[in-house]
Amino acid sequence: MSAAGVEGWNFATRQVHAGVEPEGTHHPRATPVYLTAGFVFDDFDQASARFAGTDDGHAYTRVSNPTHAALERRIAALEGGSGATFLGSGQAAVSTALLALAATGDHIVAASSLYEGSRELLRENFARLGIDVTFVARTRDLEAWEAAITPRTKALFAETIPNPKNDLLDIAGVADIAHRAGVPLVVDNTLASPYLLRPIEHGADIVVHSASKFLSGHGTVLGGLVVDGGSFEWARDPARYPHLAVERGIDGRTLLERAGQGAYLEYVRTLAMRFGPAASPLNAFLILQGIETLSLRVQRQSDSALALARWLERQPEVESVDYSGLDSSPHRDLARRYLPRGQGSVFGFTVRGGRPAAEATVNSLELFTRMTHLGDVRSLVLHPGSTTHVLRTEDDRLASGIDPGLLRLSIGVEDPEDLIRDLAQALAVGRAAMVQAAGTR
Template identity: 60%
Template sequence: MTINAAGATPAFATRQVHAGQSPDPATGARITPVYLSAGFVFDDLEAAKAAFEGRGGYSYTRVGNPTLTSLERKLADLEGGVDAVVVASGQAAVADALLAILRDGDHLVAARSIYSGSRSLFVEVFARFGIAVTFVDDSSGLDAWREAIRPETRALFAESISNPRNEVLDVRGVADIAHAHGLPLVVDSTLATPYLVRPLDHGADIVVHSTSKFITGNGSALGGVIVDGGRFPWADHADLHPQFSTPGAAGTTFVDRNGPAAYAQYTRDVIVQRLGPTLSPSNAFVVQQGLETLSLRMERHSQTALAVARWLETHPAVDRVDYSGLDSSPYHALADEYLPRGAGSVFAVRLHGGLEAARALHDNVAVISRMTHLGDVRSLVLHPATTTHGSLTADERDALGIDDGVLRLSIGLEDAADIIADLEQALEHVPAADSTGRAVFAGARA
């Protein structure tokens, strides 16, 4: 975004409102309108040719649309990237970001603790197309990342804050390992948003989001984005990543034509345009509306989540709270380093009493909604072992620390005292302790 009168780069709160948006050239509308049009009329044959060659003008909404462009510019600015590509969902963002890098015979190294849909994408879909994956158990263990890299590895993937266990990624540490092997680090930063951390500032190369979550913030529209940091030297590693440096019909490469935005343009032109997960301009408008208040919401989400996590940690029915904002978290030092503005609002809580305790809390909340969603103004609860992680084996769930007693909470923007009161009354329904210690909370606390 252009500098302000004082010569300084405007702060995040200013950029989230103004970046990427100027009054509509046709009408003066202050907010970029919803351009609901499948296609755009060409003035003449030369204009059609220019649009098809990417030299300006719009042609067809799957290729580009002014409402989408406005959102892409704002998201690229907020993440500190050179370009962004919006798509129809976070799932499409993860898939397309990686498909722009990987092909059959390639290998991906990913953190084990990631969104279950990303995991399924890798083990169910990528595997069918000859792309192998190795999961790293503890994403903060840098040696494990190093050891998982093979000659066929082409990318590293992790979440900046993991879903659901709130682990914090050592972005700089993992990025340095990736770069030493000529590989890009792709970070899903859905749970953090650019307000809490900008992975590109710490060495990551590509950032993806499900904008369906905090970026929209109100749970009303699906969307996703892929942001290109513009610093990965694709041409220096043409042996590993030839697609960006191979001349096309015109004799030029994506790097020649797009410089630092070569990856974003390749993703847009070759992957998204061909696979077709176009974001609806209506949804782009809704995402943009949410994005304008992101900093205010993330600040409050994080404050309230910390208060709720601290309260839960002292409750006798609770065995463990996985929230990096807590001193007890093994990720607290990384949170201090990477998340000075707050640790976000999604975390896991493990109850002593296993499934029956989790069921009692889950089924008795009244303010909190039972939903498979997160990053909403509403507080949400989910039982991963029977839902998002239900298709895993018990051993696989154990490796992720997701057993029957674990619930995922996404703390919303309600008053903290009301959320705590709701949890307190729901925890009163947890079955009383037995002598084996399996269900150890006596509902009526002393």
């Protein structure tokens, strides 16, 4: 069923039915897995038409696949976008979405508070390609966003719920600044998922996801998605995006003339096809299966996260809790505005006693899994300072709020009472380690 066919249905219905379109003469209830590298052409002319783009059938899975297409239609329907492209990982989605906008000599403005992989992609890898990036340290400072934009800027980039500090983005405010400058706002909506937040409704132009997280939900696959809101005016300033609005193909037309509002996503797909971050149709199938229970999982995870954050805030071993659902959070107003259903299930808290206490706490947890992942049905724990942010200098970590005692939690679907009991016994061990460390100084 197409995205247009489910516009009037509620989210829980759309997450099950959106994107389902029968293929061929058989009508299986579950979306089939088209586990094939290529597709047979009926004849010489059909092969030519598919390569020329005048036939919308499938030719090669690196370019398109029916299982991929079902997932793309479903996520576009859930996010309120005009279309989507499925890629091999969330990092592939981020890099492809931005490389479809910027080239050598161009500039991107990004929030400083990002998933570390995205931050290093921009800081190191994009720099090697000649793309400059300015990081905005105070995400809520709209004037800082505006001041960072230059005539070479091609996009603004941020996360809806930043990892791991929960310092929320004012989507509408930043989108207004981007649009006044004539550039799109690209947002990573992985930690919120379209169930909690649909950024396009607040002015964002392009949404990316690591589908490996909440969309899949079970920690079994990798995948990424780029969703186009379909409303950005690429023709407003043709010289800013010449590959879309100026450069002409062999048919004498620009990509905008050929694809209209779908020009950006068409370029994303072409870029992905050439760079090759292709995804497996089996992964698309498993992500589709995960999305069918997205609202059920995310609502429970968010409710449990709020309960744990409130409990942690009352514990003497805990110095601070970074969760926008708490009344003490400096981002509580943005949470009420953008996340009324729930504030997500990934957050950080800082234990007293620094790294020794954090290490003892992590090693004593029995129900939480120690691993680098998010959005799993199982609850996870990680020490950012010694893992995801280990390559930063100590001063840089501290400036970003990554204290030695900071722990990141991703809350699963277990009973919150059991999770609290596990945290309580681990914090007691951490407190003992803190006392012991203090006594040896």
